Amino acid sequence: MKTTLLFTMFLASFLIGVVPANAAMIQVKGSDTIINLVQKEAEVFMQADPSAKIAVTGGGSGTGIAALINGKCDIANSSRTINAKEIETALANNVSPVRIVIAIDGLSVVVHSTNSVSKLTMDQIGAIYRGEIKNWSEVGGANMPISLYGRQSNSGTYGFFREMVLKGEYAQSMKSMNGSSQIAEAVKSDPSGIGYVGVGYAKAAAGLTVVSVAANAGSAYESPLDETAVDNGKYPIARPLYQYVNGTPTGKVKDLIAFELSAQGQQIVAEEGFFVITSEYKAGNAKAGF
């Protein structure tokens, strides 16, 4: 009897303690590509503002947008834009999605520092990774076989690079590495290697040549290390990363997004290996109230 009473009291205290906190908790859900970035942003934001409670979960861009439409989250992380059907459902549910660009996802293609090839087109990179180009001499380099380094299939970057550059299957001879730094290390010690890593890794690693990339055969070669090329969207292997909210945000949700877009927030973006937002997207964010 006594234990039952104690147990009920324990449960009650639990409910009282949890429910109000839960009501004030900001729920962020969606893309696995940016979950680490947003978690880091939220951590730093909560240190500065201890009254804010933020829960960041993954599940994929589609999951996040669905949760926003169903009113299950305050911010949806997404690595793609919302599609027409989702907008329709959202409007039917009295949700008006507003898009904010918080970072840019881009990849640097790297080769060994002794490799004479430092310029490639998107088509060439695609053909190399599909296994159609097998020797460096075919792209103007020395006569040596190309060894491919990529990520493992559980990585978002694996999917992004395939969608963006290959538009086909990876060659079966590609070595699947455990992370960006492993790719950087492997290419550093392999004169015939090629790999793709976040720009942060490419900057940090000595002994690597960062390849300049042209969108197609006729256009200019751009380097991801050239900030203006990234800034004006000329570097081709990049895509914006979004957060969607319902209407113009207020309160802590607004504060959080404002923090992510601030100089400090964008520094975290760079530290996590993404590109900071460009002037083009800043204008779009301004329309959403930032």
Add this chain to the structure above:
Amino acid sequence: MKIKRIKEKVVEGLFFLNGLIVIIILAGIFLLLLKNALPGLKEIGLMEFLATGYWNPDAYGKATYGALSMLVSTGMVTIGSLLIAVPLGIGTAAYLSDVASPRVREIAKPVVEILAGIPSVVLGFLGIVLVGPLLAKLTGTYNGLNAINGSILLAVMALPTIISLSEDALNSVPRSYAEASLALGANKWQTVTQVKVPAAASGIVAACMLGMGRAIGETMTVLMATGNAAQFPTGFLSSVKTMTSTIAIELGEVAYFTTHFYMLFSVGLVLFLITFVINLISDIVFNKHMKMLK
């Protein structure tokens, strides 16, 4: 008197229960693997699973679930490790049991046992930063993340098992064998190689089989050192992806109760059956060895 008997019965029952639990756990694991593997095998078909080489469940186009290339990869890495570990292991065991002075043995035996305690992730790390670059230099290729790298590291992992069990087998050969051989005028080398090792052969085979079982199931080391390319291996210098690596890489991200999920369990089932058969054979051979010497 009566109490003593009851006590004995209770203890006996307890030990029986312990033995039973182990069997139940083993059967449980097998059934769980089988239950999760069957839906996938039904969909894909056993022939496509075991006889085609391309495993690409997360494909841009159509997903394929051929496990042959990883079966061959696992086989290559394991056989390679045995080629290195068996001669070294038996040699060390013979040295420790018959040649080494008691003082050397006292130091060498614990060292061998410490070797068994090196975490596999540490060995994998050495594979990336030490063995890989060294292999690249020695073989004149551009990188050392390949099957040999995995074989060398797995040999290091299998050595302690092979050495300690082979040494036990050599020590269990009755003294009279060696004494008879020496009395007939054979020298020490002849006695060890032509009398003791053949007499302990079945025990040594069992030791090697157990070492092989350890090598086949090892995950972290090969995951880090072999490069994990999905291709069908063309030689010991090609980068390979073993069964264990595939499961380790993909199970973390797979959507539950999908074909991909079931097929990963199928790979696990095959791996389980292989190690089970290897351990069973080594057990049978070892028992035969013990009986023969009695």
